[in-house]
Amino acid sequence: MEAGPISLLFGIESRLLRIETLTRLRWLALFGQLTTVLGVAFGFGFQLPLRWCLAVIGASVALNVIVELFFRKHLRIDDRMGTLLLSFDVIQLSFLLFFVGGLDNPFSILLLAPVTIASVSLRSYQIVAIVGLVALSASLLSVFHWPLPWYSEQSFLLPQLYRFGLWAALLVAAAFIGAYAAQVAQEARSLNLALTAAELALERQNHLSRLDGLAAAAAHELGTPLATIALVSRELSRAKLPDDFHDDVELLNEQAQRCRVILGRLSSLASEEHPQLDNLKLSYWIETLVSPFRKNPVSIEIRRSNSENEPVIASNPALTYGIGNFIENGVDFARNKVIIGCYWTKESITISISDDGPGFPNEILMQIGEPYLKTKSNRRLKTGSVSGLGLGIFIAKTLLERTGAELSFSNNSGSGAIIEVTWDRKRLELNT
Known part of the structure; x- marks a missing residue:
């Protein structure tokens, strides 16, 4: 990201x-x-x-x-x-x-x-x-x-x-x-x-979010010509045709049926429970963001509040990109473990991402969030990255702030970085 x-x-x-x-x-x-x-x-x-x-x-x-x-x-x-x-x-x-x-x-x-x-x-x-x-x-x-x-x-x-x-x-x-x-x-x-x-990042995320709807619409549009093809192929199978054509007509029937199954799956994207489209509880939504990184050697632990009335949010592109970017950075720089916390009260929602990596360089800790930030330190700086630490975090920070988030960046007392993102609960649930 x-x-x-x-x-x-x-x-x-x-x-x-x-x-x-x-x-x-x-x-x-x-x-x-x-x-x-x-x-x-x-x-x-x-x-x-x-x-x-x-x-x-x-x-x-x-x-x-x-x-x-x-x-x-x-x-x-x-x-x-x-x-x-x-x-x-x-x-x-x-x-x-x-x-x-x-x-x-x-x-x-x-x-x-x-x-x-x-x-x-x-x-x-x-x-x-x-x-x-x-x-x-x-x-x-x-x-x-x-x-x-x-x-x-x-x-x-x-x-x-x-x-x-x-x-x-x-x-x-x-x-x-x-x-x-x-x-x-x-x-x-x-x-x-x-x-x-x-x-551009937000537009790309919007584009990905719209793909399921476009697939369902395309399946709906293709349904009518496919039905016509299936009807004609059945009529041909009943007609008296030379033996040489029977295998071809049978193959046409099989492929038409296969196309119908595929289009049925595409059509169901608009109605099935889909993590990118439906409203999800906060901890479940975090799990959808974490799942692509589960195969990584770094272990990922999700912690949540013990209180009831868990907030329900929609996975809009700004939230998906912003929190996903922080999770990816945490996995990239962690030595062994990343901890993602989901905490809520009646007034606020907080997501924290912490890792046991080298942490943020002290000389730039107060400048995090500025675009194209560079540092001589090799901590929190991907090898070969032209834009350095600044651009990816700037994009994530900008998109999350548009949803009403307040962000803070700090280091653990031992080692590792901590990113906390906090929303007013009513505003976040209203935005979603």
Whole structure:
């Protein structure tokens, strides 16, 4: 019941940007750059190298036109192309700032925009490359640049210490935004992919639950043509046919009767007492989940409350997957024994799964339930599992919480893990 890496199911990484997104952002930036340059030159009447500024802006316009002509709008660009495009944006803005005052220009803060985009769409080492390029550009612009456009009768010169502060602030902001935005984006992607995996697991369980009903419906639909075949075969057996055909007609009758027996069994699935469809007492339902693991060398003991009025629940897909996943993990990691407890009162229902295995690693015990959780410890971590401990437990925890469950994870005083799942009794029986 352990889910595989969800990215393999879709064949595309969710973090990749569409090229149209970058193109639109660049058009927006170019509009802002052109408006600002023209406003400074003609609105304020400041002297600035207008031709050089327009040439730098024109280079970015040319790139956007080329991209729109030769690339599909909905193309998702790979990391290498994304790095190149964002590097171009850093260099283009750096050249523009060079002609209009360098870091003295308040618009130098826009160097952080490519860092932000890179943080949510590129890999770690590529984010570091973009941050490094911004740091290099800011360092050069703090020393080499043309004067800031200003009133001709006044001189504008920032103190060297203040200029150093601007440079340091820009570098710290670039590093912080790069690390913070990358971490937040990665957590959001992991959560989104894990929720998708949970939906797929629930849909698969729903599909399995519907198979019996579909089989009964198919048997009902096939009943009429089978009756016609049986009637025709009986008439043929009574007719005067050459001896060569008697054996074939007899075989046809036998196979028609056999088909009738098979369809009768399929039809009975909708009406027979079936553990996946009928309401069951809690301890009986747990036994249906445990039965596939009875042949395992690990012994499984089911303990139940001594009180009467045992709750009756229906085996819905979320409950089946969630509790089944915990039982499977307990059997996988136990040394000799797994104990499953079914306890109830008038107010609550509790299912506990404990084993005598290595238990949960202490360093991740408080983080259990987060998707794609990894640990260097080999405890509670299946060999060769890409997703590690986190995804399977996350799916089970998410599905069970949808039924109103509260979960707790802990370790035995000696060894082994304990998982407790508790419901409000009225809510669980109402949900089922």
